[in-house]
Amino acid sequence: MKILVAIKQVPVRDSPLRVNAAGNWIAEDDLSFEINEPDAYALEEALQLKEKHSGEVIAICAGPARAQQTIREALAKGADRAIHIETGNLAAFDTLGIAKLLAAEAGSESPDLILTGLQSDDLGYGQTGVVLAELMGLPHSTIIMQVEVKGSAIRVKRELEDGWFQHISMPLPAVLTIQSGINKLRYATLMGIKKAKTKEIRRVSAAAPAEPTVRIEKIYAPQKAKQAQIFSGDPKTAAAALVEKLKFEARVL
Amino acid sequence: MKVLAILEHNAGRLHRMSWECLAAVQQLASEAEAALVGSSIAELAREAAAKQAARVWAVEHPLLENYTADGYTAALEQLLRKTTPDLVLLPHTYQTRDFAPKLATRFGRALISDAIAAGPESGSVTFVRQFFQGKLSGDVRAAGPGPHFASLQAGAWRTDALAAGSATIERFAPQLDAAQIRQTPEAPFREAERAVDLTAAELIVSVGRGIGEKDRIPVVEDLAKALGAELAASRPICDAGWLPMERQVGSSGQTVSPKLYLAVGISGAIQHLVGMKGSKTIVAINKDANAPIFEVADYGIVGDLFEVVPALAAEIRKVKS
Ligand SMILES: Cc1cc2nc3c(=O)[nH]c(=O)nc-3n(C[C@H](O)[C@H](O)[C@H](O)COP(=O)(O)OP(=O)(O)OC[C@H]3O[C@@H](n4cnc5c(N)ncnc54)[C@H](O)[C@@H]3O)c2cc1C
Ligand SMILES: Nc1ncnc2c1ncn2[C@@H]1O[C@H](COP(=O)(O)O)[C@@H](O)[C@H]1O
Numbered sequence: 001m002k003i004l005v006a007i008k009q010v011p012v013r014d015s016p017l018r019v020n021a022a023g024n025w026i027a028e029d030d031l032s033f034e035i036n037e038p039d040a041y042a043l044e045e046a047l048q049l050k051e052k053h054s055g056e057v058i059a060i061c062a063g064p065a066r067a068q069q070t071i072r073e074a075l076a077k078g079a080d081r082a083i084h085i086e087t088g089n090l091a092a093f094d095t096l097g098i099a100k101l102l103a104a105e106a107g108s109e110s111p112d113l114i115l116t117g118l119q120s121d122d123l124g125y126g127q128t129g130v131v132l133a134e135l136m137g138l139p140h141s142t143i144i145m146q147v148e149v150k151g152s153a154i155r156v157k158r159e160l161e162d163g164w165f166q167h168i169s170m171p172l173p174a175v176l177t178i179q180s181g182i183n184k185l186r187y188a189t190l191m192g193i194k195k196a197k198t199k200e201i202r203r204v205s206a207a208a209p210a211e212p213t214v215r216i217e218k219i220y221a222p223q224k225a226k227q228a229q230i231f232s233g234d235p236k237t238a239a240a241a242l243v244e245k246l247k248f249e250a251r252v253l
Numbered sequence: 254m255k256v257l258a259i260l261e262h263n264a265g266r267l268h269r270m271s272w273e274c275l276a277a278v279q280q281l282a283s284e285a286e287a288a289l290v291g292s293s294i295a296e297l298a299r300e301a302a303a304k305q306a307a308r309v310w311a312v313e314h315p316l317l318e319n320y321t322a323d324g325y326t327a328a329l330e331q332l333l334r335k336t337t338p339d340l341v342l343l344p345h346t347y348q349t350r351d352f353a354p355k356l357a358t359r360f361g362r363a364l365i366s367d368a369i370a371a372g373p374e375s376g377s378v379t380f381v382r383q384f385f386q387g388k389l390s391g392d393v394r395a396a397g398p399g400p401h402f403a404s405l406q407a408g409a410w411r412t413d414a415l416a417a418g419s420a421t422i423e424r425f426a427p428q429l430d431a432a433q434i435r436q437t438p439e440a441p442f443r444e445a446e447r448a449v450d451l452t453a454a455e456l457i458v459s460v461g462r463g464i465g466e467k468d469r470i471p472v473v474e475d476l477a478k479a480l481g482a483e484l485a486a487s488r489p490i491c492d493a494g495w496l497p498m499e500r501q502v503g504s505s506g507q508t509v510s511p512k513l514y515l516a517v518g519i520s521g522a523i524q525h526l527v528g529m530k531g532s533k534t535i536v537a538i539n540k541d542a543n544a545p546i547f548e549v550a551d552y553g554i555v556g557d558l559f560e561v562v563p564a565l566a567a568e569i570r571k572v573k574s
Contacts, residue, residue: 014541017388026389095354095363118350122385125366127354130322134358139435140322142351159505160347160441167439181492214363214395221543222383222390228537228550238554239564242536243572245552250534252456252513253480253572 001055001149003046004106005079006116006129007039009063009070013121019219025091026219035070038117042178044185045147046115047078053149056080058109062101062206064088075196076188082199083109087206094212095123099131101206107136111173113154118143118177126177133175140175141168145182256282257310257338257400259329259353260289261346262297270344270407275304277342277410281371286310287420288332290325292318298422305418310336316429322352323434328427330359335425339399340378349404357402365393365403367523378403386522387545407504407527447499449483451507456482456515459502459529460490463518463539463558467495472562473517479566479573485509487519503528518558521546538562 011017012032020027035043046057059074061067062085071082085101087093093101106114114136116129133140145165146157155169159179188196229245231238247253258278260271278285287301288310298311312328333341333356341356343349345367357364365380369390372379378395380403395401451457458477464470470490477484484500491501502509504524514532519525521537521544529535530549537550538561547553554561 011385017385019389024391026385096358096361099358124382124384124386125364126350127364127366130351130354131358131363134326134355140355141436142322143347158351161504162508163447163506164441164443166441169437169439170435181488184494211396212363213361213397213401214365214393217379217392217394219384219389219391222387222545222548224548226549226551228547228553230542230547230553230555232555235554235556235560235564236568238556239561239568242552242554242565243568246513246534246536247572250513250551252534253569 001049001053001113002058002109002111003049003055004058004060004109004111004114005039005043005046005074006102006114006132007043007059007061007070007074008036008117008120009033009061009067010036010120010122013037023218024216033066033070035073036117036120038119038178038180040185041180041182042115042117043074043077043079044183045178047186048183049113049147049149055112058083058111060102060105061085062087062098063090068201071201072196073188075199075201076193077186078192080199082201084201084203085206086203089209091216092209092212094214095125095127095131096213097209099128099135102128102132103135104207105204106132113172114138114175116175116177118179129175129177136175138173138175139170140177141170142177143179144176145179147176254282254340255284255286255338256340256342257286257288257333257336259341259343260287260301261344261348262289262291262294265297267297267300268344268346270346270405272412272415273408273410274342274344274405275301275306276412276415277371277405279305279416280410280414281340286336286338288312288329290317290328302420302422303417304420305416306420308421308423310423310425312425312427314427314429316431316434319438320348321434321436321438322355323436324429325352326355326359327429327433329356331427332425333360333400337400339401341400341402343402343404345404345406353402353404360400362395362400362402365395365401367406368403369406369409383523386520388520388543406523408530444498449499451483451485451500451502451509454483454509454511456480456513457485457502457509457511457532458482458515458517459485459487459519460496460517461487461519462489464490467493469559470495472559476515476517476562476566476569479569480513480515482513482515487525516546516550517562519546520544521549538565
């Protein structure tokens with residue numbers, strides 16, 4: 001089974017975020033980057049499926065040169081090879097543009113299964129996988145918490161709201177967007193890290209971006225709807241002030 | 254501007270967020286329309302038609318009885334080619350996540366997902382949405398000719414402004430063929446009964462990823478004990494198996510509204526907030542003063558939870574004794 005996993009590199013969680021000079025994205029110079037969280041679960045799912053059904057896991061990533069580090073980490077965890085669609089200007093593409101970049105490379109691989117994360121931690125559009133499926137003419141399902149391969153078809157468990165789930169079957173090849181928590185993530189072994197150095201990363205330069213249909217005009221700190229009363233000072237003083245309020249103002253103690 | 258709301262329904266009822274979506278359409282449209290997709294939805298269409306709109310489209314076909322991404326996309330593509338709206342709005346539900354990007358792609362458009370407000374500019378399609386899980390906001394503009402597509406965040410548009418009226422109901426029968434629909438859905442189900450009913454709890458202390466490791470959960474557990482509160486968690490804590498799934502609060506967990514919800518080391522992503530923002534009093538403890546959780550909190554302490562939480566537990570024990 002040939003499985004393609006789309007991984008995106010995003011700023012490390014809890015990074016201090018500053019708006020860039022143009023005011024339309026964050027300043028990225030001093031940030032560290034890591035794999036988008038649900039994509040780590042998608043990769044793990046691909047590795048587990050390969051262990052069960054044999055085959056090949058290929059990581060695919062569109063991003064600048066620095067994304068190579070994240071790609072290497074995926075290889076160290078067990079992906080067999082990778083495709084790096086290089087672009088210094090990811091922000092010039094809208095989701096449709098990104099999905100087109102991915103579709104062009106994914107198409108020539110003819111995978112049996114494509115996994116993406118359900119949502120990126122930075123943009124949070126939650127749609128690249130679905131758009132990719134549509135561009136490639138493949139069936140898809142989203143927010144997946146379990147994957148069962150049944151010959152030339154799959155049966156997946158899709159998460160619904162409020163703790164509900166649903167099983168859905170569809171023929172392969174297909175695209176799934178994977179939800180965090182579907183499996184238990186592995187760590188890269190020393191052996192894996194060593195092996196990763198010899199694995200193939202095929203680099204292609206991204207096609208020029210088309211005129212985006214959706215554009216981020218401006219990024220800013222959110223407006224606060226409600227003003228929280230913040231207690232400062234040393235922990236003991238702050239805690240005492242809070243308890244006072246909870247007792248006499250909110251009357252919950 | 255002609256704006257169409259795609260209304261979601263489950264188990265014979267219109268989704269609560271469908272009304273929010275219709276309220277948004279009423280605000281933004283010069284010509285408001287709504288559409289419902291299903292197999293026998295006359296009753297639901299009548300319910301929707303009691304609100305102010307030019308018309309309600311009942312998109313009906315036996316193959317639309319159960320939701321599938323392929324079926325809904327094919328049916329709605331045909332409707333949109335016929336009705337040519339400038340803008341299509343949907344509630345940002347799990348179902349919309351599943352098919353709306355596909356539908357937008359059919360029209361060469363990208364969906365503006367999870368919008369929290371209509372943009373500042375009028376005359377163009379601009380929406381405000383969150384980036385970085387709510388840590389930043391951004392104005393996002395759709396360019397070029399319509400239809401444009403946007404999905405709306407739960408609770409972002411209020412239904413109290415929803416105007417009553419009497420819309421014309423029009424039936425639309427799409428051309429569908431069973432071979433087009435590749436997904437075969439089974440009936441929705443719930444996992445085994447929940448052993449913990451957080452919805453009944455009056456006081457909840459909830460722990461998030463700020464706790465760092467499983468072994469440190471007792472720090473927060475002790476605060477819950479001091480308060481006599483139930484212990485709950487954000488999703489990553491349950492994903493990691495640090496606490497059982499049944500203690501998860503949020504869109505894929507339980508929705509709670511206790512007298513007191515004390516969030517410790519939780520950033521306040523929307524999927525968590527929808528599960529707890531109805532709480533009467535919200536307290537947040539977080540080391541990041543800009544964490545989105547403070548936007549819904551009544552009280553907060555900015556600081557390291559490993560210093561603040563033990564101090565708070567001690568103070569609570571003091572007033573209780
Ligand atoms: C479809 C979907 C459904 C989802 N359903 C849910 C759901 O039901 N429930 C849910 O919770 N999430 C859900 N999520 C995930 C959600 O988007 C967030 O990723 C999640 O809520 C983040 O959890 P968190 O706040 O604990 O972690 P983080 O976002 O990592 O936040 C950790 C916080 O801890 C703070 N912190 C770190 N160290 C300390 C310290 N020493 N002292 C004090 N503060 C500290 C940080 O400043 C940060 O704000 C869902 C996501 C999707 C896409
Ligand atoms: N630049 C990219 N390179 C590789 N995969 C991506 C990229 N952008 C998005 N994806 C995939 O699409 C998923 C959803 O992203 P988004 O639509 O931005 O929320 C991510 O979890 C990734 O799996």
